[in-house]
Amino acid sequence: xxxxxxxxxxxxxxxxxxxxxxxxxxxxxxxxxxxxxxxxxxxxxxxxxxxxxxxxxxxxxxxxxxxxxxxxxxxxxxxxxxxxxxxxxxxxxxxxxxxxxxxxxxxxxxxxxxxxxxxxxxxxxxxxxxxxxxxxxxxxxxxxxxxxxxxxxxxxxxxxxxxxxxxxxxxxxxxxxxxxxxxxxxxxxxxxxxxxxxxxxxxxxxxxxxxxxxxxxxxxxxxxxxxxxxxxxxxxxxxxxxxxxxxxxxxxxxxxxxxxxxxxxxxxxxxxxxxxxxxxxxxxxxxxxxxxxxxxxxxxxxxxxxxxxxxxxxxxxxxxxxxxxxxxxxxxxxxxxxxxxxxxxxxxxxxxxxxxxxxxxxxxxxxxxxxxxxxxxxxxxxxxxxxxxxxxxxxxxxxxxxxxxxxxxxxxxxxxxxxxxxxxxxxxxxxxxxxxxxxxxxxxxxxxxxxxxxxxxxxxxxxxxxxxxxxxxxxxxxxxxxxxxxxxxxxxxxxxxxxxxxxxxxxxxxxxxxxxxxxxxxxxxxxxxxxxxxxxxxxxxxxxxxxxxxxxxxxxx
Numbered sequence: 001x002x003x004x005x006x007x008x009x010x011x012x013x014x015x016x017x018x019x020x021x022x023x024x025x026x027x028x029x030x031x032x033x034x035x036x037x038x039x040x041x042x043x044x045x046x047x048x049x050x051x052x053x054x055x056x057x058x059x060x061x062x063x064x065x066x067x068x069x070x071x072x073x074x075x076x077x078x079x080x081x082x083x084x085x086x087x088x089x090x091x092x093x094x095x096x097x098x099x100x101x102x103x104x105x106x107x108x109x110x111x112x113x114x115x116x117x118x119x120x121x122x123x124x125x126x127x128x129x130x131x132x133x134x135x136x137x138x139x140x141x142x143x144x145x146x147x148x149x150x151x152x153x154x155x156x157x158x159x160x161x162x163x164x165x166x167x168x169x170x171x172x173x174x175x176x177x178x179x180x181x182x183x184x185x186x187x188x189x190x191x192x193x194x195x196x197x198x199x200x201x202x203x204x205x206x207x208x209x210x211x212x213x214x215x216x217x218x219x220x221x222x223x224x225x226x227x228x229x230x231x232x233x234x235x236x237x238x239x240x241x242x243x244x245x246x247x248x249x250x251x252x253x254x255x256x257x258x259x260x261x262x263x264x265x266x267x268x269x270x271x272x273x274x275x276x277x278x279x280x281x282x283x284x285x286x287x288x289x290x291x292x293x294x295x296x297x298x299x300x301x302x303x304x305x306x307x308x309x310x311x312x313x314x315x316x317x318x319x320x321x322x323x324x325x326x327x328x329x330x331x332x333x334x335x336x337x338x339x340x341x342x343x344x345x346x347x348x349x350x351x352x353x354x355x356x357x358x359x360x361x362x363x364x365x366x367x368x369x370x371x372x373x374x375x376x377x378x379x380x381x382x383x384x385x386x387x388x389x390x391x392x393x394x395x396x397x398x399x400x401x402x403x404x405x406x407x408x409x410x411x412x413x414x415x416x417x418x419x420x421x422x423x424x425x426x427x428x429x430x431x432x433x434x435x436x437x438x439x440x441x442x443x444x445x446x447x448x449x450x451x452x453x454x455x456x457x458x459x460x461x462x463x464x465x466x467x468x469x470x471x472x473x474x475x476x477x478x479x480x481x482x483x484x485x486x487x488x489x490x491x492x493x494x495x496x497x498x499x500x501x502x503x504x505x506x507x508x509x510x511x512x513x514x515x516x517x518x519x520x521x522x523x524x525x526x527x528x529x530x531x532x533x534x535x536x537x538x539x540x541x542x543x544x545x546x547x548x549x550x551x552x553x554x555x556x557x
Contacts, residue, residue, distance in 0.1 A: 003303045005310040006129070009087045016083045020138040023079060027072035028143045030065040032150065035280035037062035043273035076135045084130035088123045091309055095119055098313055118308060129302020132295040139288035147285045154274050155264065158257055162285055165253040169289040172245050187231040194224045246293035250286035257282040329408055333492045333523040334396050336360040336383070341392035343378060352378040353546045355392070362397075365524040367537035374543040376527045380495050383525070384413065414489045414518075418497040418527070420482030422473070427455060428462040431484045441488065449484035450514050451477075476511065483514055494519060496526040 010017060037058040044050035044058070095118070144166060152159040201208065201217050208214040261278050264270040337359040344351040353375045360366050368376045381387045382394060385406050394401040401409070422430050431442050442462060446452050454477065458464045466472055473481075486494060496515070516536075528534040542550040 003306045003310070005091075005313070006087075006126075006303065006306040009090055009306075010083075010134075012090070013083055013086050016079055016086065019079045020076060020083070020135065021142070023072050023075045024138040024142040027069060027076070027139065028146050030068040030072060031143065031284050032146070032281070034062050034065035034069065035284065036277055037065065039273045039277040039280060042276060047272055076138070077131060080131040080135040081127065083134070084127045087130065088126050091123065091126070091306075092119055094313055095309065118305075118312070123305060125301035125303075125305035127302075128295070129299050129306075133292065133299030133302065136288055136292040136295055140292060143288050144285055147281050151278055151281060151285075154278060155261070155270060157260055157264070158278050158282075161253065161256055161260060162282070165249065165256070166285075166289065169246055169249055169286070169293065172249065172293075187228065187234075190224065190228045190231055194221070194228060197221065197224065246290045250283070250290050253286060254282045329404070329412055331492075333363045333521065334412065335362040335398075336493075336523065336525075337395040338379075339393045339395065341382065341389045341394060343382065343387060343390050345387075351390075351546050353382075353389075356543075356546075356548050357392075358541055358548060358551055360523060360525065363521065363523055365519055365526070365536075365538045367526050367528040367534040367540045368543060369528050369534050369540060370543035373545075375546040376543060377497070378546075380415075380497065380525070380527070383493075383495060384415065385409065411489075412491050413493045413495060414486035414491040414522075415495045416482050416486050416497065420478055420485075422466055422478055422481060424465075424467060426460075426463045426465055427458075427481065430466065430481055431462075431488055433485055433488070437488070445484045445488035448487045448514070448517060449480045450510060451480050451484055479511060480514070483511070483518060486518055492522055494522045494524045494526075496524065498527050498529045 040058045041055055041062070044055055095115075099115075144162075148159055148162060151162060198221060201221065205214065208217055258279055261270065261275045265272060265275045338356050341353055341356045342351055343353045356375070356379070368379060370376055378387070382389060383401075385401070388402065396404060396409075427446075428437075428442050431445055443452070446455055446462070455461055455464070496519075524537075526537060528537070528540075534540050539551065539553050541548060
């Protein structure tokens with residue numbers, strides 16, 4: 001089974017792959033020595049009349065070979081699972097890099113539950129592929145060719161039987177494998193859908209309970225689980241059928257070898273020790289094929305997982321991150337200019353922006369207004385370099401935004417989203433946001449955001465742990481923490497997505513005062529959903545259907 005991404009990862013682990021080949025070669029040597037010594041012992045004890053002393057070297061060699069065979073089997077499994085761990089680590093890193101590169105504008109294309117399932121349990125197929133299927137495949141590359149050569153040196157008829165029957169095994173594996181591949185793909189799709197749907201239900205559980213639809217969704221999950229059970233049983237049935245077919249073929253092949261060798265022994269055309277040696281090698285010749293067939297469904301699971309990951313990575317946007325530094329950045333509030341900027345999220349959707357042109361002077365406060373879908377958030381995504389214009393250019397102090405170092409440019413921006421996300425951790429960590437603050441820096445930012453008194457009343461103060469997404473906090477408290485982040489960063493450009501959403505009048509008035517302080521000495525772009533917010537700006541830009549329809553210092557009629 002060949003899969004481009006999986007093969008690329010295997011090639012990057014050349015040392016472990018070489019280790020599999022070396023261990024398989026040593027295992028082959030142990031098998032041959034063990035069979036030869038056993039044949040020599042039987043021949044010497046019953047036909048040649050050798051004493052115990054004469055047989056001792058063969059016993060010692062056979063015991064050493066048996067121990068070596070057990071060791072190689074364990075070593076092969078260990079190498080296989082180490083290989084799987086290395087590949088899983090590499091693939092997870094690639095997925096995360098893809099998601100980070102794609103940014104928030106692209107991540108919503110993928111269901112969160114499906115992504116989590118792919119990164120988590122979906123990787124288990126790689127374990128089976130490397131730890132079971134690939135290790136057996138390494139045996140096939142070594143043991144059958146070596147044994148064919150040895151048997152040919154003794155009896156060409158037995159070699160011809162082995163040579164003719166061996167291709168039948170992969171032929172049946174391919175025929176059964178095509179059927180198994182369809183079933184495996186169906187099982188994987190069900191598993192991905194169930195993972196995504198289950199997470200959606202958990203996140204929206206309060207809404208489902210409020211609308212009385214939770215029991216219905218429980219029945220949906222039960223129905224999907226039953227389909228997954230049936231699909232899993234189908235995969236197991238195919239695996240058992242594959243194993244049965246291979247057992248029949250290998251048993252028949254060994255029986256034909258036994259009859260041929262027995263006849264030659266009867267007519268004096270073959271010595272007893274040679275005949276027994278061939279008969280002992282025949283099952284070992286077929287064993288790697290049988291084991292490979294038994295693990296064929298495991299290999300399919302690994303290949304299917306790799307194909308899903310490959311499809312995700314192929315869809316990744318081109319990385320346009322610019323490295324380096326620009327000394328003039330972070331020095332002062334920037335002037336911004338959009339020159340005929342257009343952008344579309346996909347070919348089958350209308351453009352989000354169409355030939356947008358406007359400028360923002362350094363230190364100016366500009367409000368963006370317009371109905372939902374008019375392109376306001378897309379402008380923010382362009383400024384944050386989450387996405388890049390299809391045409392046109394964005395200038396920062398006369399320099400093209402595309403030429404600016406991405407990380408350094410983002411350090412120039414304080415972004416307060418409409419619904420700020422707070423992470424599981426302390427208040428101090430959520431305000432400093434992963435950076436190492438100087439003494440008193442977090443406290444000062446909290447005080448400027450109006451959080452100081454509230455935090456000091458908490459038993460653990462700034463070390464109070466909050467839940468993921470701000471669980472346990474009110475909307476106003478979460479909004480103030482996001483504003484405290486902006487104060488903490490102290491960036492020259494402020495992007496503010498309507499901060500008054502879902503706030504009561506008391507909190508709204510208090511936060512308005514805090515935001516006025518935050519906007520001082522900065523270039524500010526604010527997405528305004530309220531007239532009060534828009535009127536407080538120096539200038540207003542109105543958008544509709546991705547087009548600029550009016551700009552000025554007044555509200556358009």
